[in-house]
Structures are given as C-alpha cells and as structure tokens.
Amino acid sequence: MDPLPPPVPGTAVRVLATTDLGFALVPMTTSHGLGGTPAGVAALLDRERRRRPTVWLDAGDLTVGPVEALLGRRPWDEVTGLPIDAAAAGNHDFDDGLPASPPGFPLLCANADAGLAPCALIDTGAGGLGVIGLTNPWIHEFTGAPRPYDDGTERVTAHARGLRAAGARWVVAVVHDGVAWWPADGDRPVHTRADRLAALVRPWLAQVDLVLGGHTPAGWAGAVDGVPVAHPFAFASTVLVADLLDDPASAVVRGSYPVPPERPAARTEAVEALDEAAARVVARLDHTWLTRTGARHYLPDLVATALRRATGADAALVPPGKHGTQAPLDGAVGALCAGDVTALDVTRVFGTRAAPLVVRLRGDEFRRLLDFHDRCADPRNAGADDLWWNWCRMPAGRDSTRESPATVAVMPSVLPQLTAWLGRDLDTEPGDTPAVDALARLLSR
Structure with a gap:
C-alpha cells in the first residue's frame, strides 16, 4: 500500500513538510507506538521523487531533542546530511546564538535580523518554487534573538513579489508558529483553534499560494481567506503533503501521514549515543x-x-x-x-x-x-x-x-x-x- 496519497490531477510539484524534528535520529518509543524519523521522511521523499518533482520543506527547530543532553552539543552535522530543500529558523535554532545556515540547504528568516537569507528560489524541474521563511513572532521571548521587524508584512510582500519576478511559479511561506491545541474528549485526540495563526498570516496571505506552519506539536489543516494553511505533527511523527498545481498556479493540502521509523544508514556519534541510552x-x-x-x-x-x-x-x-x-x-x-x-x-x-x-x-x-x-x-x-x-x-x-x-x-x-x-x-x-x-x-x- 502506498504510504502517501496519489497526486491531485494537474499536480506539477509535491511538497513534503515537517516541523520540530526533535532530532529523533533513531525510532523512539511514544504512547502510540514507535515514532518516525528524519530518515523515514527522507525515504518518503526518495519514493516521491522517483515519480514526480518533490521538495522537502521544514518549519524549524531542527536540532532540539535528546542528542544535546547526551553529547553536550547540537547535531548540526546530521542536519547537514538531510535532503531538505529549505527551512525556516525556529526558536530553538537560536538557543546557542544566531545560527548559520547549514551547508546543503538555506535556513531562512525574513522577519528578524538574524543574518540569514529571507527567502530562496528552488528549481523543482517543473517550475520555480519561492520559499519565504519566518521565525516565531515571539522569538525574542524564547531566546536572545532580535525582536522581529515591525514592518514584517511589507517585507514578506516585497519578497513574494521579488520571487515571482525572478521566475517563481508558486510562493510558499514557511512559518515557525501554529494553531492552539489541547487534548480532546471523545473520538478526536486533540481540539484546535486557529484564530491566532490566522491573525498572524492574514496581513500578507494574498501574496502566497500556501502557508506551512510548525512550532506547536499538534497537526492542523485548513484555509484562511481561501489560501491553504497547514502544519504537520512535530518530531517527524507525520509529514504534511501538499500538491502544487500548474494551471492555475495553486496548492491543495492532502493531509498529514505517518512517517516510517527508519534508521539512518550512517553510524554517527549522535546515533551511537542514542542507541547506548536506549539500551x-x-x-x-x-x-x-x-x-x-x-x-x-x-x-x-x-x-x-x-x-x-x-x-x-x-x-x-x-x-x-x-x-x-x-x-x-x-x-x-x-x-x-x-x-x-x-x-x-x-x-x-x-x-x-x-x-x-x-x-x-x-x-x-x-x-x-x-x-x-x-x-x-x-x-x-x-x-x-x-x-x-x-x-x-x-x-x-x-x-x-x-x-x-x-x-x-x-x-x-x-x-x-x-x-x-x-x-x-x-x-x-x-x-x-x-x-x-x-x-x-x-x-x-
């Protein structure tokens, strides 16, 4: 059985989205079974890329998790090896000061002076994909990072127009923030309220085709003023799937799907530390x-x-x-x-x-x-x-x-x-x- 849904008719590019990878490099126990891993996301990406152009976008907090406690450092080397196409900077990415963009893909921050690129243009093979990254709007409360710009809406609008002028067929905003959530009674595991997220993205929403969020651990999918807005569950437990349509240029969110608990191929120091602690x-x-x-x-x-x-x-x-x-x-x-x-x-x-x-x-x-x-x-x-x-x-x-x-x-x-x-x-x-x-x-x- 195919782990991900078939594309919507007219799909030109598929997007796989993650957030807060929790650096679960190896499968870890949860209350609902083994959790997914970045290697599992990479396996899904490889499978999809054999069929159609596919990109992996991440909403930030790339290295938060147990590896730092076990090794005394963040596993940026392991992040560098992931086939991510672009990521927004999350609050934990600033825990050790202003981060550098990892070799291999751009770490983006358009709404604060973090020394990172605000956006990127990705050649998908089926048209240019513009990506604008925004860190959490309260980044200065979580960390010592600078307070976000007061003119963030104008900046996002200018970046979106610049990306389209440079050849972007679609523009996606990746934001390190998400919906409010809480445990639910009855059949649904969580309830959500998207008012805060909607208020955050609404001022510049008309400039983009899709908004991908993160930061809050529960997944959600919906629309704000007709534009699809969604984010997956955190810690590589699910991957959010969205299809970018060619004519007219638009996006359709397909939902969140389980990530397989794949082990990484390389035996790195971080993997060995996790395995030792698990044993x-x-x-x-x-x-x-x-x-x-x-x-x-x-x-x-x-x-x-x-x-x-x-x-x-x-x-x-x-x-x-x-x-x-x-x-x-x-x-x-x-x-x-x-x-x-x-x-x-x-x-x-x-x-x-x-x-x-x-x-x-x-x-x-x-x-x-x-x-x-x-x-x-x-x-x-x-x-x-x-x-x-x-x-x-x-x-x-x-x-x-x-x-x-x-x-x-x-x-x-x-x-x-x-x-x-x-x-x-x-x-x-x-x-x-x-x-x-x-x-x-x-x-x-």
Missing part, C-alpha cells in the same frame, strides 16, 4: 505516565515529585510544556510507557542535563503561581492564546509537603516565567542533582 534500562513501570489532561498517572506530577525530593524543597512546580517527548497524536505530549524505562526515555523528558533550582516564596505565592498557570492554560480561555509560552494547554504538575510552601523546585528554564508572574526578583539556590538523574532515581525505587 540502558534504568527502571520498570507497571503503568504508563502521560502528559495528557485527565490522565490517571499524570507525568508532570511525577516530574514534580522527582524535583522536590532531589532538592529538599517544600514543593515543586512543572509546566507541562517543558517536558514533552512526542507529538500529541493521541493528545499526549509526553509519556513514560509501562515496561522497561531506558536512559533515553528519561532523558527525553528533559532534553537537558540541567539541575533544578530552588526558589524562595512568600506567603501564598505557590498557590498564586498554580492558579495563574492553570487559568492561562485552560483551553476555554481563548484570550490566553496569544501568550508566547502557552502552547501546552494542560495543568501544571505539582507536589507539595506544605499548604503554603516557602520553597519551590523548578527547572531553570521556568525561572523567567515565575519572575514575570510574581512581578519581583526571585532568590534561588542551585540544586546539585541533574533532573534527569533525579527522575531515574525515583523510578528505580
């Missing part, structure tokens, strides 16, 4: 822990217990979006599955070797932090869709030994948000046990 069993679980609202065993609460015990703090607070291991095909953004738990499974929960911090609190600040987070994360609160950090609409994990804790353990990446939520500078003490080790120790008891 090392650290615990065995009788049931699965999920980051999914309503889960009987809620993974963020387990992480909170590990942080509190490792630091001796009175309490711990865990925003669930900081601890994802998978795309939410079943509404879960993270999981530790029943059975053997490996060092790789635990590493993926954090993606870092950092130790937690202990933050000193006053009065009822712990309750205030939980109330504020959960009020914003409540999917019924559409007014919170625009908050840059609020992509994971689930309750915070928590563990406490006191009604009004004087100290709370958090991961370092959470500290800026706590500071903003409480509106004051916070006194902290560093923990001495990496969080990944603290969780492995808790599970092994």
Whole structure:
C-alpha cells in the first residue's frame, strides 16, 4: 500500500513538510507506538521523487531533542546530511546564538535580523518554487534573538513579489508558529483553534499560494481567506503533503501521514549515543505516565515529585510544556510507557542535563503561581492564546509537603516565567542533582 496519497490531477510539484524534528535520529518509543524519523521522511521523499518533482520543506527547530543532553552539543552535522530543500529558523535554532545556515540547504528568516537569507528560489524541474521563511513572532521571548521587524508584512510582500519576478511559479511561506491545541474528549485526540495563526498570516496571505506552519506539536489543516494553511505533527511523527498545481498556479493540502521509523544508514556519534541510552534500562513501570489532561498517572506530577525530593524543597512546580517527548497524536505530549524505562526515555523528558533550582516564596505565592498557570492554560480561555509560552494547554504538575510552601523546585528554564508572574526578583539556590538523574532515581525505587 502506498504510504502517501496519489497526486491531485494537474499536480506539477509535491511538497513534503515537517516541523520540530526533535532530532529523533533513531525510532523512539511514544504512547502510540514507535515514532518516525528524519530518515523515514527522507525515504518518503526518495519514493516521491522517483515519480514526480518533490521538495522537502521544514518549519524549524531542527536540532532540539535528546542528542544535546547526551553529547553536550547540537547535531548540526546530521542536519547537514538531510535532503531538505529549505527551512525556516525556529526558536530553538537560536538557543546557542544566531545560527548559520547549514551547508546543503538555506535556513531562512525574513522577519528578524538574524543574518540569514529571507527567502530562496528552488528549481523543482517543473517550475520555480519561492520559499519565504519566518521565525516565531515571539522569538525574542524564547531566546536572545532580535525582536522581529515591525514592518514584517511589507517585507514578506516585497519578497513574494521579488520571487515571482525572478521566475517563481508558486510562493510558499514557511512559518515557525501554529494553531492552539489541547487534548480532546471523545473520538478526536486533540481540539484546535486557529484564530491566532490566522491573525498572524492574514496581513500578507494574498501574496502566497500556501502557508506551512510548525512550532506547536499538534497537526492542523485548513484555509484562511481561501489560501491553504497547514502544519504537520512535530518530531517527524507525520509529514504534511501538499500538491502544487500548474494551471492555475495553486496548492491543495492532502493531509498529514505517518512517517516510517527508519534508521539512518550512517553510524554517527549522535546515533551511537542514542542507541547506548536506549539500551540502558534504568527502571520498570507497571503503568504508563502521560502528559495528557485527565490522565490517571499524570507525568508532570511525577516530574514534580522527582524535583522536590532531589532538592529538599517544600514543593515543586512543572509546566507541562517543558517536558514533552512526542507529538500529541493521541493528545499526549509526553509519556513514560509501562515496561522497561531506558536512559533515553528519561532523558527525553528533559532534553537537558540541567539541575533544578530552588526558589524562595512568600506567603501564598505557590498557590498564586498554580492558579495563574492553570487559568492561562485552560483551553476555554481563548484570550490566553496569544501568550508566547502557552502552547501546552494542560495543568501544571505539582507536589507539595506544605499548604503554603516557602520553597519551590523548578527547572531553570521556568525561572523567567515565575519572575514575570510574581512581578519581583526571585532568590534561588542551585540544586546539585541533574533532573534527569533525579527522575531515574525515583523510578528505580
């Protein structure tokens, strides 16, 4: 059976789109089975290219994932070897400073001064394809990258017109942002709300034929003002398929399709590190822990217990979006599955070797932090869709030994948000046990 659908009549070029590859170089366990891999996307690309012109576009966050925690570096060498035609710069691509475009394909950023090309013209063999890359509109909040341009709409419009003047038959915008999503009840795994994404792209939408998004882990496909807009599920779990039609020039989104769990052909240092961690069993679980609202065993609460015990703090607070291991095909953004738990499974929960911090609190600040987070994360609160950090609409994990804790353990990446939520500078003490080790120790008891 063909893994991807047949082309729409009149198709000249097929587009395969991915986002947030999570650098799942080897197949990794998820709550819904083995996840896909970049090698699996490359296999689909090769299959399609034997039949028709096909390009691979990515919406950014190319190297985020467990490899950095295992090796102490980002796997840019492995990215260079992928047959991607063009990618937008994601927020995590700026974590180590302003990124360079990898050899082999352009990394694009048209809406911020990142030293990257804003757009590219790809020769598909069936007509020129113009690609405009846009990083996340809150890139300056996620990282130390420059604030996006104030005149972004004018710039995208000018780039689109320039690409068409240079021979582009189609123009595609690739944006590192996506729809709001949250776990669903009933038959559908997730609900989505596209208002924020629509507002972001609408000012320049008439200049392009297709918008491909990313950043938020759940997939979505639809249209805004008649122009197709869509993004796949993250971490190479699915690939979004779109067909570019020749006459008249237009695009049709076919949907998201599973990526096979192919292993890479090369035995790189990163692959060996992942394999070694996957072979090392650290615990065995009788049931699965999920980051999914309503889960009987809620993974963020387990992480909170590990942080509190490792630091001796009175309490711990865990925003669930900081601890994802998978795309939410079943509404879960993270999981530790029943059975053997490996060092790789635990590493993926954090993606870092950092130790937690202990933050000193006053009065009822712990309750205030939980109330504020959960009020914003409540999917019924559409007014919170625009908050840059609020992509994971689930309750915070928590563990406490006191009604009004004087100290709370958090991961370092959470500290800026706590500071903003409480509106004051916070006194902290560093923990001495990496969080990944603290969780492995808790599970092994």
